[in-house]
Each structure stands twice: as structure tokens, then as C-alpha cells.
Amino acid sequence: MLRGLPFPADPLYMRGDMAPPPLLLLTDIRLNFGTTPLLAGASLGVGAGERLTLVGRNGSGKSTLLKIAAGLAEPDGGTRFVQPGATVRYLPQEPDLSGFPTTLAYVESGLGPGDDPYRARYLLEQLGLSGEETPAVLSGGEARRAALARVLAPQPDILLLDEPTNHLDLPAIEWLEGELRSLRSALVLISHDRRFLENLSRAMVWLDRGVTRRLDQGFAHFEAWRDQVLEDEEREAHKLTRKIAREEDWLRYGVTARRKRNVRRLGELHDLRKRRRERVGALGKVSMAAAEAGGSGSxxxxxxxxxxxxxxxxxxxxxxxxxxxxxxxxxxxxxxAGKTTLLNMLTGNLPPDSGEIRLGTGLEMVSLDQRRASLDPAMTLQKALTGDDSDLVHVGGTARHVIGYMKDFLFPPEQARTPLGVLSGGERGRVMLARAMARPSNLLVLDEPTNDLDLETLDLLQELIADYAGTVLLVSHDRDFLDRCTTSVIAYEGAGRWQEYAGGYSDMVAQRGHGVQARASASTLAPARSTPAPLPQAGEALAGPRRLNMREREALKTLPARMDKLHAEIRKLGEILADPGLYARDKPRFDKASAMLAERQAELAKAEEEWLELEMLREAAEGN
Structure with a gap:
């Protein structure tokens, strides 16, 4: 049995001792895609000034329900009521600016007769646009800013916002939060940005398996409530299964007694079986683990x-x-600002104009880019995962059936032959994750990995990063994701300057005094900080950092090649010891290889430690 707070029917809202009637009410909304029900009795009530968040899995129907609320889509059944005179504005995920000569003309087209025309230009300026831009050449982020200005300018009674932070950078997201807080409009938000939801939501509507449940608390309370609902539902399912088993046992052994009672019980059994058939089980969870390669150097x-x-x-x-x-x-x-440029330089994919990049030994890098550029729209899901349209995916050297691996990322078997071009943005994001996680790595490079992912997939990506034994470099606008995943943050300081701060995004703000700024004045910024020099050893404090002697300079020059050689030997010895029959077949060789492996690993650790100490001394002496 589905649990949660039911949405009241219209008459209940009209009672004098209750809250005023809602501005917008959807009741018992039903919609099928083919024979598959997407919405199976969903409801949504929005009162004046309410701040609602609509949450649910990718593909659960959130955007469709929001379109129905906006009056842009027709359901198969149910009712939509809007208070006479109430104004509604809707922000789609992909705004259409075609047919307008400038961004200002596009924004002004959303104004009503009594709306302030100056507010349109003001909002465009606040969002970094002049109003004279040609819509056809706008980037995704610029189009999103223009669309936001268009829905915010009239200050409507109800704002329906579908992923308003998509394509926005951190300054724009933080500005949008402040603007929405200052409005009296009722809000219905769909977003995967936790910090954004925590700061704005006052009630949650959870769309799950076609039906809605409401929690009259903010996002911070949602996940505990959702988990409790699912646990209660699971207990109900177990009770139903046990009751069916008892009734089936009676059917086998007690059907000859007192016929009238038997007919009734037989009818009850059929009802129980029908309930179990109609009960839609909770959707599975993403099962995500990165295939890890051998360790990199220090x-x-x-x-x-x-x-x-x-x-x-x-x-x-x-x-x-x-x-x-x-x-x-x-x-x-x-x-x-150049986030992806900096990331590409740090990973060796883009040479710097000056300075030097050195990558460590034994690196096996896997990248996830924000453009999903490596996904061929005509390729099937199965081929995207297997590479050759076979039935097997190789995950960290282990063969797995593609259908089982698809299920780990919430793809049903029938989607195996689906072209990638028809998948949603969230589904394409899961494909990229599935491909990246299958490849052995000790360095994960993630450029906007949170784009289009639902909250539960984001949770599991965060857990993956926490459990990952390797190193992670990532670009993100998601403040909560940065707080949960990073040990340091490199922040843009303006005029090409970058500075590194220990901790997550909130730690950076605490140290810096503010978040990421859209435009920073070069004259007010401190020079970009290099990596701090090590603390001086006893006896060095007064004399200052000493210069490397000839032996140390030679060691600093030759140690990288020595570390590369040791890493290659360690890998070769590991391959020898990976033979499961070696111990039984040739124990002396097994013992010798084991001893050599331990010896080379110790030598590598010593060489890396020596190189790091010399490198830090060199930097301190040169004042880097």
C-alpha cells in the first residue's frame, strides 16, 4: 500500500477552518506512454507563497507533471485547476528562443500588460547579458539565463522551474537563490542541486512509481522520510506475501469445509493476489563501483x-x-574562467605556455567529460557498454553479462538495443558513468559529472569517490557535491589567477570570505598562491632555505626514471604472481617473485619519498 500524505480534494480546501484554496491544483493525474503508465493518480497542490520541490528518479515523470501544471501537456485523466486571475510562468529544461531578434525581445515577450518593462533589462544585466545578443548564437548557459529573466520579470503568482541551475555557474546559481528568496511567488522546483534545494524548499512532493506523496518539511528532512516510507512499504509487502501463503495453504487443504465460507475466502485470496500483482515494487538502486587499477606513485x-x-x-x-x-x-x-583548460593542463592533455607539468608514475586515467562527446547517438546502449555489440562487459578485467551491468545503472533489459540518441540527458549521463567505471583506473577525471543525474545516482557517485583508492580531479558547480567529495578546492580569483584552499566548497568560502564571484577585480586580488613550502627543520629557520647540493640535484634529475623502471618491474612481477597455478607448479619461483615484489615496492616507496623531499627543498630554495 502506498503511503504518504494525500492531497486534499477541492472541497476540503474550501472549508472555512482550513488554509485558503490553492492557486494551482492537479488531482488524480493519469498518463500512459503506450501501455506503460507514467503517472497513475499523481496530484499537486500549490498555495500562495509556497516553496515546493518536486523530486523523483530520472524518467519518473517530474518534467511531464510540471508541463501539465503549466497547461502545456494534456493528461489522459485527472483535473487541473488554476485560481482565476492567477499568473503562472514555466521554465523548461531546454528553452526555445527561436523567432526573436534579440534576448531583450525574447524576455519582453513574457511580460503582461501591467508588468514593469525595465525589470526585463535589469534582470538581463544581473545575469550578465546585454539584451542585444542574437538568440541563435547563445551558449546553453546564456540561453538558460535569458529564459530565467523571462520567467522572473513578470513576478508571477506561481513559478514552475525545471532544473533552473542547469548550465549555470556558481555565481549565477547563488544570485538566483537570492532573487527567488526575495520574490513572493509560489515556487515549484525540479533540481538535482542539493544546496539549492536546501536553501529554498519548504515542502517536498515525491513522485514515485506514478503517484505523489507530500512532506511538509524542507529538503533536509526528505531522504530520511523517503527511506522510512520505503521501509514501511517493504514490511507491508512481506505481510501481504505471508497472508497469501496462508490462504494458499488453506486452499490446498481446507477447501471442502463449509462451502459458503470457502467461497468468501477464495474471493479474498484472489483479491490478495491481485493486490500483489498490481503492487509496483520500488525501483532498484544504482550499483556503482569503479574498477581500480594498481596503485599510482605517491x-x-x-x-x-x-x-x-x-x-x-x-x-x-x-x-x-x-x-x-x-x-x-x-x-x-x-x-x-578556464576550469576545463586548467584541468586539461593538470592531466597532461594540454601543454602549458610556460612552466612545467610532471605526471606521476603508473597512472591509469579515466575521464568523464561534460559534453558527452564520445557518445554516438546512433550507437545502441549495448554497444556503448561492450564496445563490440557482444554480450559481455569487461569490468576491471572481469567479464560480466551486459544485461546485468545495465541493471546496475537502472537500465531495463529492453533498452539494450535503444539508440543513445533517444535517451534522456540523465540516462546518457548514466551511460557515461557506466563506461567510465568499467575501465581500470587510479586517476578519475570528472568534468561536470553531476549534470542531469538524479539525487540517488549522485549519492552513489559520492560514495564511489569516497571509497575510491585512487586520485580524483573534478570540475563542478554543485556546492554540496564539492563539500562531500573534495579534500581541496582550486578557485578562480579573477584575471587568470587561481588559488588552492584546503577542504570543500564551504571551507573555501570560510577562508576566502565569499563564494565564487562572476567578475573579480584584479587590483583587489592577492597573487595566486603556490603550494606552500614545507616547515623549516631545526637549524634552518634563521639561515633560510638552503640550495640543493650537486648530489641532490643529480638525484632529483634521475629519480623519475628510476621510479618509472621500478613501477614497470612491480607490474611485471604482479603479472607473474597473478598465475593461480604458479605456487603449486613452481614454488621456488613463486617465493622468489614474492620476495622481489616486496623489495621493489620498498625501493619505490623510498625513491618517491626522496624525490618529494628534494622537490620541496628545491621549491623552497627557489621561492616557488
Whole structure:
């Protein structure tokens, strides 16, 4: 039995001792796609000034329900009521600006007779647009900003916002939060940005298996409530199964007694079986684990005074950092600041104009890019996962059937032959994750990994990063995701300057005094901080950092090649010992290889430690 707070019918709202009637009410909304029910009695009530969040899995029907609320889609059944005179504005996931000569004309087309025309220009300016842009050449982020200005300008009674933070950078997201808080409009939000929801929501509507449940508390309370609902439902399912088993036992052994009672009980059994058939089980959970390769060296990335300039504009001013094994480093900044450029330099995919990048030994890198560029729309889901349209996916060297692996990422078997081009944005995001997680790695590079993912998939991605033994470099605008996943944050400071802060996004704000700014004045910024030099040893404090002697300079030069050689030997010995029959077949060789492996691992650890100490001494002496 589905549980939760039911939505009242219209007459209940009209009682004098209750709250005033809602501005918008959807009741018993039903909609099928073919023979599959998407909405099976969903309801939504929005009162004046309410702040609602609509949550649910990707594909659960949230966007469809919001379109029905906006009057842009017709359900198969149910009713939609809007208070006479109430104004409603709707922000779609993909706004259509075609047919308008400028962004200002597009925004002004959403104004009513009594609306303030100056507010349209004001909002565009606040969102970084002049109003003279040609819509056809706008980026996804610019189109989203124009669409936001269009729905915000009239200050309507009800705002229906579908993923309003998509394609927005952190300054724009934080501005939008402030703007929405200042409005008297009722809000219905769909978003995967937890911090955004925590800051704005006052009630939750959970769309699950076609029906809605309401919680009159904010997002911070939602997950505990949802889990309790599912636990209660599971207990009900077990009780139903036990009752059916008892009735079936009676049917087999007691059907000859007192016929009238038997007929009634037989009818009850049929009813119970019908309830079980009609009960839609809770959707499975994403099962996500990265296939991990052997360990990398202690040093993963060393960047020394790297810089990058495009067309005379400094994207990265001289910047230094060091990334060690196990670090989780986030990169944040406004759109166009150069986050992806910096990420590509740190991973060796883009050479710096000046300075030096050194990558550690034994790195096996897996990347997830924000553009989903590697997904061929004509390719089937099965081929995207297997690579050759076979039945097997190789996950960390282990063969798995593609259908089982698809289920781990919530794809039903019938989607195996579905072209990627017809999948939703969230589904394509899960395909990218599934492909990335199958490849062995010790360095995960994630560029906007949270785009289009639902909250539960985001939870599991966060758990994956927490459990991952390797190193993670990521770009994200999701503040909650950064807080949960990063050990340090590299933030844009303006004029190409970047600075690293220990901790997550909130720690960065605490140290910095503010979040990511859209435009920073170069004159007010401190120079970008390089990696701090180590604390001086006893006896060095007064004399200052000493220079490397000749032996140390030679060691610093030759140690990287030595570490590469040791890592190759360790890998070869590991392959020998991976033979399951070696111990029984040739114990002396097994013992010798084991001893050599331990010896080489110790040598590698010593070499890495020596190299790091010398590198830090060199940086301190040169004042890097």
C-alpha cells in the first residue's frame, strides 16, 4: 500500500477552518506512454507563497507533471485547476528562443500588460547579458539565463522551474537563490542541486512509481522520510506475501469445509493476489563501483608556474600545485574562467605556455567529460557498454553479462538495443558513468559529472569517490557535491589567477570570505598562491632555505626514471604472481617473485619519498 500524505480534494480546501484554496491544483493525474503508465493518480497542490520541490528518479515523470501544471501537456485523466486571475510562468529544461531578434525581445515577450518593462533589462544585466545578443548564437548557459529573466520579470503568482541551475555557474546559481528568496511567488522546483534545494524548499512532493506523496518539511528532512516510507512499504509487502501463503495453504487443504465460507475466502485470496500483482515494487538502486587499477606513485601531478593565454587573454596566470595519491581536488569558477583548460593542463592533455607539468608514475586515467562527446547517438546502449555489440562487459578485467551491468545503472533489459540518441540527458549521463567505471583506473577525471543525474545516482557517485583508492580531479558547480567529495578546492580569483584552499566548497568560502564571484577585480586580488613550502627543520629557520647540493640535484634529475623502471618491474612481477597455478607448479619461483615484489615496492616507496623531499627543498630554495 502506498503511503504518504494525500492531497486534499477541492472541497476540503474550501472549508472555512482550513488554509485558503490553492492557486494551482492537479488531482488524480493519469498518463500512459503506450501501455506503460507514467503517472497513475499523481496530484499537486500549490498555495500562495509556497516553496515546493518536486523530486523523483530520472524518467519518473517530474518534467511531464510540471508541463501539465503549466497547461502545456494534456493528461489522459485527472483535473487541473488554476485560481482565476492567477499568473503562472514555466521554465523548461531546454528553452526555445527561436523567432526573436534579440534576448531583450525574447524576455519582453513574457511580460503582461501591467508588468514593469525595465525589470526585463535589469534582470538581463544581473545575469550578465546585454539584451542585444542574437538568440541563435547563445551558449546553453546564456540561453538558460535569458529564459530565467523571462520567467522572473513578470513576478508571477506561481513559478514552475525545471532544473533552473542547469548550465549555470556558481555565481549565477547563488544570485538566483537570492532573487527567488526575495520574490513572493509560489515556487515549484525540479533540481538535482542539493544546496539549492536546501536553501529554498519548504515542502517536498515525491513522485514515485506514478503517484505523489507530500512532506511538509524542507529538503533536509526528505531522504530520511523517503527511506522510512520505503521501509514501511517493504514490511507491508512481506505481510501481504505471508497472508497469501496462508490462504494458499488453506486452499490446498481446507477447501471442502463449509462451502459458503470457502467461497468468501477464495474471493479474498484472489483479491490478495491481485493486490500483489498490481503492487509496483520500488525501483532498484544504482550499483556503482569503479574498477581500480594498481596503485599510482605517491606523486600524481606536479605543476610548477604553469600558465595559458588565449588571444591575448590570460586564462591561467602562473600557478603551482602538487597532487598526491588519494587527493580529491575540485576546480571551481564562473563559466569561461578556464576550469576545463586548467584541468586539461593538470592531466597532461594540454601543454602549458610556460612552466612545467610532471605526471606521476603508473597512472591509469579515466575521464568523464561534460559534453558527452564520445557518445554516438546512433550507437545502441549495448554497444556503448561492450564496445563490440557482444554480450559481455569487461569490468576491471572481469567479464560480466551486459544485461546485468545495465541493471546496475537502472537500465531495463529492453533498452539494450535503444539508440543513445533517444535517451534522456540523465540516462546518457548514466551511460557515461557506466563506461567510465568499467575501465581500470587510479586517476578519475570528472568534468561536470553531476549534470542531469538524479539525487540517488549522485549519492552513489559520492560514495564511489569516497571509497575510491585512487586520485580524483573534478570540475563542478554543485556546492554540496564539492563539500562531500573534495579534500581541496582550486578557485578562480579573477584575471587568470587561481588559488588552492584546503577542504570543500564551504571551507573555501570560510577562508576566502565569499563564494565564487562572476567578475573579480584584479587590483583587489592577492597573487595566486603556490603550494606552500614545507616547515623549516631545526637549524634552518634563521639561515633560510638552503640550495640543493650537486648530489641532490643529480638525484632529483634521475629519480623519475628510476621510479618509472621500478613501477614497470612491480607490474611485471604482479603479472607473474597473478598465475593461480604458479605456487603449486613452481614454488621456488613463486617465493622468489614474492620476495622481489616486496623489495621493489620498498625501493619505490623510498625513491618517491626522496624525490618529494628534494622537490620541496628545491621549491623552497627557489621561492616557488
Amino acid at each position: 606523486l600524481v601531478v606536479s605543476a610548477e608556474e604553469i600558465s595559458k593565454t588565449y588571444d591575448g587573454r590570460t586564462v591561467v596566470a602562473p600557478f603551482s600545485t602538487r597532487v598526491l595519491r588519494g587527493d580529491r581536488v575540485g576546480i571551481v569558477g564562473p563559466n569561461g
